Amino acid sequence: MTVFRIDVSTAIFLYIMSSLLVIFVLWIFFEKKAVLPKFVRPEADVWECAICAYTYVDSTHHEISQCPQCKSYNKKSLEERLL
Numbered sequence: 001m002t003v004f005r006i007d008v009s010t011a012i013f014l015y016i017m018s019s020l021l022v023i024f025v026l027w028i029f030f031e032k033k034a035v036l037p038k039f040v041r042p043e044a045d046v047w048e049c050a051i052c053a054y055t056y057v058d059s060t061h062h063e064i065s066q067c068p069q070c071k072s073y074n075k076k077s078l079e080e081r082l083l
């Protein structure tokens with residue numbers, strides 16, 4: 001077939017690029033899977049501090065909550081509320 005006139009270097013380049021893309025997609029997929037179960041808990045309002053990454057529960061506040069560790073205010077992100 002004259003359509004697939006690809007030389008060896010182009011074939012290797014495409015092979016490496018496609019395998020890198022697969023690894024990248026899988027990495028994003030598993031990264032999201034590892035993070036999500038922490039937030040998908042409707043009974044407990046779990047907050048993660050944006051400053052010190054401290055995870056705590058605050059069911060009295062829904063928009064803005066104060067971190068008990070570093071006293072900074074955390075705002076619920078939109079994508080988190082949509083879950």
Ligand SMILES: [Zn+2]
Pocket residue numbers: 049050051052053054067068069070071072
């Ligand atoms: Zn904090």
